[in-house]
Amino acid sequence: MRFGWAQCARRVVQHNVRAPRRLLSSQTPPQADALSNSTRNIGIIAHIDAGKTTTTERMLYYSGYTRRIGDVDEGSTVTDFLPAERARGITIQSAAITFHWPPIPPDSLNAPGSPQLPASFDATLRSTVPHNINLIDTPGHADFTFEVLRSLRVLDGAVCILDGVAGVEAQTEKVWMQAGTYHIPRVIFVNKLDRDGAAFSRTVKEIGVRLRGWPAVCQIPWWRGGNGDFTGIGDVLNLRGMLWQAGGDGRDVEAYGLDELETTNKTFADEIKKARVALIELLSEHDDVMVEHFLEHDEDHLAIPAIQIMQSLRRVALQTPQSVIPVFAGASFRNIGVQPLLDAVVDLLPSPTERPDPEISLSNQTSTLSALLNVSESKKTAKSAKKQRQASEQNVAITEAKNLTACALAFKVVNDNKRGVLVYVRVYSGSIDRGATLFNTNLGLAGRAPRLLKMYANDAVEVDSIAAGQIGVITGLKHARTGDTLIVYRGLQMKGSPPAGLSTLQLRPINVPPPVFFTSIEPNSLSEQKHVQESLAILLREDPSLHLSVDEESGQTHLAGMGDLHLEIARDRLLNDFKAKARIGKIEIGYREAITSSTSPYTYQLDRPIAGKTAKAMITACIDPVDDSAVILGVKEQEEDAEDGPFETSIKLPDNNTLHISHRNLSRHDSASHKNHIPPHLSLPGILHSIQAGASAALARGPFNGFPVANACVSIELDAQAHLFPETSPTAISMATRAAISHALRTSCAATPAVLMEPVMQVTVYVNESSLGAVVQDLSSARGGQVLSLDSPISSIPTGSSENELRIDPSLIYAPPDPFASGTGDAGSGLADADAQRQIVARVPLKEMVGYLNHLRALTGGRGTFVMSVDGFERMGSQRQKEVVERMREF
Numbered sequence: 011m012r013f014g015w016a017q018c019a020r021r022v023v024q025h026n027v028r029a030p031r032r033l034l035s036s037q038t039p040p041q042a043d044a045l046s047n048s049t050r051n052i053g054i055i056a057h058i059d060a061g062k063t064t065t066t067e068r069m070l071y072y073s074g075y076t077r078r079i080g081d082v083d084e085g086s087t088v089t090d091f092l093p094a095e096r097a098r099g100i101t102i103q104s105a106a107i108t109f110h111w112p113p114i115p116p117d118s119l120n121a122p123g124s125p126q127l128p129a130s131f132d133a134t135l136r137s138t139v140p141h142n143i144n145l146i147d148t149p150g151h152a153d154f155t156f157e158v159l160r161s162l163r164v165l166d167g168a169v170c171i172l173d174g175v176a177g178v179e180a181q182t183e184k185v186w187m188q189a190g191t192y193h194i195p196r197v198i199f200v201n202k203l204d205r206d207g208a209a210f211s212r213t214v215k216e217i218g219v220r221l222r223g224w225p226a227v228c229q230i231p232w233w234r235g236g237n238g239d240f241t242g243i244g245d246v247l248n249l250r251g252m253l254w255q256a257g258g259d260g261r262d263v264e265a266y267g268l269d270e271l272e273t274t275n276k277t278f279a280d281e282i283k284k285a286r287v288a289l290i291e292l293l294s295e296h297d298d299v300m301v302e303h304f305l306e307h308d309e310d311h312l313a314i315p316a317i318q319i320m321q322s323l324r325r326v327a328l329q330t331p332q333s334v335i336p337v338f339a340g341a342s343f344r345n346i347g348v349q350p351l352l353d354a355v356v357d358l359l360p361s362p363t364e365r366p367d368p369e370i371s372l373s374n375q376t377s378t379l380s381a382l383l384n385v386s387e388s389k390k391t392a393k394s395a396k397k398q399r400q401a402s403e404q405n406v407a408i409t410e411a412k413n414l415t416a417c418a419l420a421f422k423v424v425n426d427n428k429r430g431v432l433v434y435v436r437v438y439s440g441s442i443d444r445g446a447t448l449f450n451t452n453l454g455l456a457g458r459a460p461r462l463l464k465m466y467a468n469d470a471v472e473v474d475s476i477a478a479g480q481i482g483v484i485t486g487l488k489h490a491r492t493g494d495t496l497i498v499y500r501g502l503q504m505k506g507s508p509p510a511g512l513s514t515l516q517l518r519p520i521n522v523p524p525p526v527f528f529t530s531i532e533p534n535s536l537s538e539q540k541h542v543q544e545s546l547a548i549l550l551r552e553d554p555s556l557h558l559s560v561d562e563e564s565g566q567t568h569l570a571g572m573g574d575l576h577l578e579i580a581r582d583r584l585l586n587d588f589k590a591k592a593r594i595g596k597i598e599i600g601y602r603e604a605i606t607s608s609t610s611p612y613t614y615q616l617d618r619p620i621a622g623k624t625a626k627a628m629i630t631a632c633i634d635p636v637d638d639s640a641v642i643l644g645v646k647e648q649e650e651d652a653e654d655g656p657f658e659t660s661i662k663l664p665d666n667n668t669l670h671i672s673h674r675n676l677s678r679h680d681s682a683s684h685k686n687h688i689p690p691h692l693s694l695p696g697i698l699h700s701i702q703a704g705a706s707a708a709l710a711r712g713p714f715n716g717f718p719v720a721n722a723c724v725s726i727e728l729d730a731q732a733h734l735f736p737e738t739s740p741t742a743i744s745m746a747t748r749a750a751i752s753h754a755l756r757t758s759c760a761a762t763p764a765v766l767m768e769p770v771m772q773v774t775v776y777v778n779e780s781s782l783g784a785v786v787q788d789l790s791s792a793r794g795g796q797v798l799s800l801d802s803p804i805s806s807i808p809t810g811s812s813e814n815e816l817r818i819d820p821s822l823i824y825a826p827p828d829p830f831a832s833g834t835g836d837a838g839s840g841l842a843d844a845d846a847q848r849q850i851v852a853r854v855p856l857k858e859m860v861g862y863l864n865h866l867r868a869l870t871g872g873r874g875t876f877v878m879s880v881d882g883f884e885r886m887g888s889q890r891q892k893e894v895v896e897r898m899r900e901f
């Protein structure tokens with residue numbers, strides 16, 4: 011008998027909805043709450059090539075957004091729309107697309123309002139009502155980890171796609187853990203089960219061991235004909251087999267009930283029952299309500315209704331930390347398994363209203379957004395003068411919070427050829443209306459939002475507002491960058507700013523890792539310079555993990571980034587997308603240099619015209635090395651508040667540098683005393699800002715070989731009466747600071763030479779036992795690395811979050827047998843075999859890791875993989891340093 015899934019298939023076939031853009035423009039916006047509840051902000055995460063884009067294309071097709079399925083290999087996908095992505099077949103930028111699942115029926119396209127949600131989902135699956143899905147397809151390549159991180163911040167849930175042949179790969183593990191640190195509930199889709207060598211069972215066991223969660227197998231593969239042909243799935247919740255028509259577009263699906271399967275394919279029917287028992291047992295261990303259902307149904311695993319299982323799965327998937335991971339199966343390239351995955355997104359992943367309150371920082375203190383909006387939270391007594399002051403600033407913010415009408419995070423900036431710069435935002439509270447004045451709390455600037463858009467990959471629809479919980483785009487913002495917080499404040503004027511405390515409100519910022527590769531950029535001619543600079547400025551707004559500096563001596567511009575592919579893509583975008591005419595140098599490793607001796611204070615006096623106006627300023631600077639041979643990655647810029655007394659402040663700069671500014675005659679917090687010392691046309695915050703800008707510029711180019719300076723403490727002594735004049739402008743202060751510090755750097759280097767520091771990576775290599783010796787030998791001898799640990803993945807669980815501490819014995823995980831697996835138990839899991847997988851963790855200089863993948867593949871018969879991230883910068887030995895310096899001279 012055929013039944014069940016056909017109903018769902020019909021839903022897809024019949025509702026062949028066109029792109030839903032008409033819908034948004036014609037429809038009355040639904041109530042914000044209902045909209046939030048029916049919204050899923052989800053990301054697709056995985057290792058490179060697992061099939062994220064291929065799966066996303068199917069999602070768009072089945073939802074009715076596209077009328078044909080895009081193909082990665084033909085370069086016709088919707089989400090990978092950049093020419094560089096299409097040319098390489100990889101995702102570089104996370105694309106944000108909105109669609110509905112299940113699709114909105116064509117006959118209700120013009121109906122007013124959005125689909126009504128039932129009062130409760132006790133008796134109905136969520137996936138029976140159309141939901142609004144904002145999906146972000148993220149890159150899988152390690153060079154774009156920052157792109158993934160900034161997307162994770164705005165997601166409420168994620169689908170992790172695994173390659174059923176490769177299993178859990180190195181980058182998957184990394185992104186999985188990153189999503190875990192943001193407490194993002196995740197489901198897994200084991201893809202590519204149609205490929206030769208696909209091993210669902212081994213993959214499921216790897217999920218348990220390497221992703222450190224209990225896999226809840228919701229579907230099992232249906233291999234037909236005894237030859238491993240993957241044609242459908244066994245639906246463990248609904249106890250049925252689902253068969254996709256071979257070679258079709260995936261809309262023709264037939265369902266076979268357990269009774270029918272018992273007669274036609276008993277082994278498969280038995281396996282579905284076994285999977286059901288395992289699922290109920292697993293859920294009962296983590297969900298008391300499931301235990302009750304089990305008892306109510308006379309301890310019959312097969313008698314529990316699918317809806318109760320789905321509700322239980324949802325409860326456990328939303329637990330923090332997530333210890334149960336729902337697992338689905340398919341082959342998106344063959345159009346198998348994508349619709350049930352979409353149902354799972356709606357049924358199992360949370361709506362924005364079910365997510366933890368977003369973290370904020372306010373006047374250097376962390377809190378949450380709802381605590382800010384809830385005045386009572388603020389009235390905490392503070393003891394020290396410093397704390398009282400901070401509390402009072404916070405109270406200002408909190409009493410004024412009633413006027414905060416929206417708070418959003420700009421998580422992505424894209425330059426669109428047709429529409430100009432698009433700023434993608436996630437709104438966390440209130441609603442941004444068209445024409446609203448937004449205050450950027452990172453830049454301290456106000457700007458208007460003339461147009462608001464909803465994005466359908468590279469297609470856009472204009473909307474009147476973006477409500478809380480939604481992802482949308484603002485056009486026309488001149489300065490907003492990725493990572494900036496935008497607020498709407500009642501009564502805010504374009505030139506004004508919100509009250510003191512509120513103007514410092516920031517949603518959780520992301521630390522940008524230090525760049526480790528760089529290249530030089532030179533405009534082909536003077537007339538090209540402006541366009542090259544403007545194009546670079548847009549690239550930097552889009553991607554804060556790119557860094558720009560100008561080498562004063564050679565006049566060259568240096569662009570630094572996270573990896574060679576990262577810079578290669580930036581170069582392509584500059585030359586091909588922005589049509590900038592420039593010469594781009596070779597990609598080189600970004601070293602740092604550290605001074606080794608202190609200098610005495612040196613005063614630089616600037617007295618020359620700037621832009622036709624007389625400019626004067628004096629700055630006294632000295633510099634000390636920080637006694638630390640390895641730079642700890644501390645790139646967060648943070649101003650530390652000094653206690654009361656003479657004015658003193660320390661600002662942490664990237665690369666373990668510190669800027670210390672003092673002024674004997676000023677009091678830290680008595681602004682009345684400032685008026686007596688600081689010329690009226692200047693302000694203390696403005697002066698500090700100019701000094702910081704000058705210091706950053708000076709430290710960007712070291713005295714030894716022009717690499718950025720690391721591990722230095724710069725002290726600036728400011729004497730407003732002696733150093734500031736009526737002709738002193740912020741630019742003059744910045745230039746004088748830069749000159750004073752550059753002089754100090756040269757003095758130090760002349761006394762004792764500076765030393766070079768090189769980026770050292772933490773490398774995790776996954777190899778089979780048989781290649782372990784060769785790889786360890788290569789890492790530690792040929793590459794000068796230091797092996798830190800050598801484990802089978804099961805015993806190498808890092809400590810940290812409690813999620814990471816979950817250890818799972820693979821023999822306790824249920825997984826159906828793979829068609830060609832041998833032996834029992836862990837057969838095919840790759841975990842108990844003699845040639846089991848091993849994990850090597852080592853610290854290796856980045857220079858030695860260039861081109862490592864090919865070498866590793868040669869050493870391991872193509873089976874080894876690795877991930878790496880910057881661990882810090884370390885002083886180089888003199889021979890190594892000499893070689894690098896000689897090579898740099900050629901460069």
Ligand SMILES: Nc1nc2c(ncn2[C@@H]2O[C@H](COP(=O)(O)OP(=O)(O)OP(=O)(O)O)[C@@H](O)[C@H]2O)c(=O)[nH]1
Nearest residue numbers: 058059060061062063064100101150202341342343
């Ligand atoms: N046989 C088979 N191939 C697949 C399947 N899904 C994806 N592929 C192929 O795998 C390759 C990578 O697919 P993508 O969708 O680009 O993978 P991705 O995860 O988006 O890759 P990045 O964005 O570069 O990380 C392409 O050649 C796809 O055609 C599948 O289910 N079966």
